[in-house]
Amino acid sequence: MIDTQTLLASLPTDLWIGCKQIPATGGSTFSVHNPADGKVLVDVADARPEDGRIALDAAAAAQPDWAATSARERSDILRRAWELINQRRNEFALLMTLEMGKPLAESHGEVTYGGEFLRWFSEEAVRINGRYTQSPTGNGRILVTKEPVGPTLAITPWNFPLAMGTRKIAPALAAGCTMVVKPAAETPLTMLLLAEIFRDAGLPDGVLSVLPTSDSAALTTPMFDDSRLRKVTFTGSTGVGKVLLKQAADRVLRTSMELGGNAPFVVFD
Numbered sequence: 001m002i003d004t005q006t007l008l009a010s011l012p013t014d015l016w017i018g019c020k021q022i023p024a025t026g027g028s029t030f031s032v033h034n035p036a037d038g039k040v041l042v043d044v045a046d047a048r049p050e051d052g053r054i055a056l057d058a059a060a061a062a063q064p065d066w067a068a069t070s071a072r073e074r075s076d077i078l079r080r081a082w083e084l085i086n087q088r089r090n091e092f093a094l095l096m097t098l099e100m101g102k103p104l105a106e107s108h109g110e111v112t113y114g115g116e117f118l119r120w121f122s123e124e125a126v127r128i129n130g131r132y133t134q135s136p137t138g139n140g141r142i143l144v145t146k147e148p149v150g151p152t153l154a155i156t157p158w159n160f161p162l163a164m165g166t167r168k169i170a171p172a173l174a175a176g177c178t179m180v181v182k183p184a185a186e187t188p189l190t191m192l193l194l195a196e197i198f199r200d201a202g203l204p205d206g207v208l209s210v211l212p213t214s215d216s217a218a219l220t221t222p223m224f225d226d227s228r229l230r231k232v233t234f235t236g237s238t239g240v241g242k243v244l245l246k247q248a249a250d251r252v253l254r255t256s257m258e259l260g261g262n263a264p265f266v267v268f269d
Contacts (some may be wrong), residue, residue, distance in 0.1 A: 002094050011095075014045045016195040016210040018058050019203065025050040030214040032189055035101035044188055047211040052180070052223045055209035059151040059178040060228040062206030067148045067176040069204075071126045074174055078122035080201035085115045085162075088197070092162060092190065099187045100161055114163035117170045125174035148176035149254055150230035153223055155216070155244070156191065157236050158184035165191050168233050169198075169208065177231070180209045182220060188212035224248060237261060 014021035024045035031040045066074075085092060093107035102110075131144040154168040165181060172179045183191035188210075195210045213219045223229050224247040231254040234244050241259040248255050 002090050004094065004098065007091055007094060008042050008098075011042065011189055012192045012196055013042055015047055015051055015055075015212070016192055016208075017051075017055050017206075018209070019199045019205045022054075024048055030185065030212075032099055032186070034098055035186075041098055042189070044192070044212045046215075047182075047213040047219050049218055049222045051211055052219050053226070055180045055211055056151060056223060056226055056228050058206035058209055059180055062204060063148070063150055063178045066178055066204060066207050069176065071128065071174075074176065075122045075125040077198070077201050077203055078118050078125065078170055078173060081197050081203075082115050082118035082122065084197045084200055085111065085118065085194075089115075092193065095193060096161055096187075096190055099189050100158060110160060110163050114160070114166045117163065117166040121170035121174040124171070128175065146175075150177060151228055152177050152179045152231040152233060153220065153229055154179055154181045155220065155232070155234040155236065156181065156183050158186040161187035161190035162194065164235050165194055168235075169194075172233075173203070173207065178207045180211060180223070182211050182213065182216060185212065185214050185216070220244075221247065224251070224253065227251070230254065231256070234258070 012021050014023050025048040028046040028048065029043040030046045031043050033039065034041050089108065089111045092111050093104055096102065096107040096110060097104045128146050130146055133142050135142050152172050156164040156168065161183065165183070169179055169181065181191060191210050192212070195208055198208050211219060232244060232248055233256040234241055235258040238259040238261050241257045245255060245257065
């Protein structure tokens with residue numbers, strides 16, 4: 001049986017940039033609470049705009065080499081990450097229950113669900129094909145190739161802290177893109193542990209950064225204006241999605257949006 005305090009003490013709690021922990025600019029932190037009792041689990045680094053630039057520096061520097069990495073090697077890293085998550089599934093499940101509040105059985109289900117994105121895209125990484133066809137005029141040939149978009153920003157929600165990370169990170173890595181992840185302030189711990197898993201799986205420095213923050217807009221807005229950022233993927237509310245799409249429009253950033261909302265419900269005795 002996993003001891004809660006031992007697990008919490010073993011977690012990375014600083015920003016994750018360049019496959020290592022670094023403090024936030026100014027050393028600021030914020031608390032992550034257990035929603036079951038309101039108690040503080042741990043304090044984590046609170047990323048500032050300067051930290052976003054540092055993470056993009058790392059992503060941009062790593063992008064050429066990662067894009068040039070063979071599809072088979074990228075596939076193997078994703079496969080190893082899937083295997084490591086399965087080996088540590090009890091830790092991931094307990095951690096999600098502690099910071100997000102879902103029942104432990106549901107957390108175990110998310111470990112399986114979230115891990116499958118890694119296995120699936122490990123298999124897709126070696127099947128990124130182009131197209132070679134005759135031109136419509138009949139006097140030439142059209143060759144279509146697929147290239148990595150480049151550094152990508154992922155913004156993930158609180159309700160599936162593992163699966164919403166793996167479903168964004170896995171296809172980006174499979175395609176040869178570097179990535180900066182901004183997890184929800186309520187549930188950053190699972191994402192930080194996932195970053196550690198990727199390091200152990202052999203992911204090169206700078207390919208994946210994780211930036212917890214208590215002020216998402218302050219962190220991400222300058223990143224939208226940075227010419228090195230090439231794509232944004234977001235899961236969350238329609239209201240926030242509209243704001244991000246407006247910011248992305250200025251540089252015609254590629255976007256992937258999964259937008260939802262809040263629905264009323266009635267709880268009976």
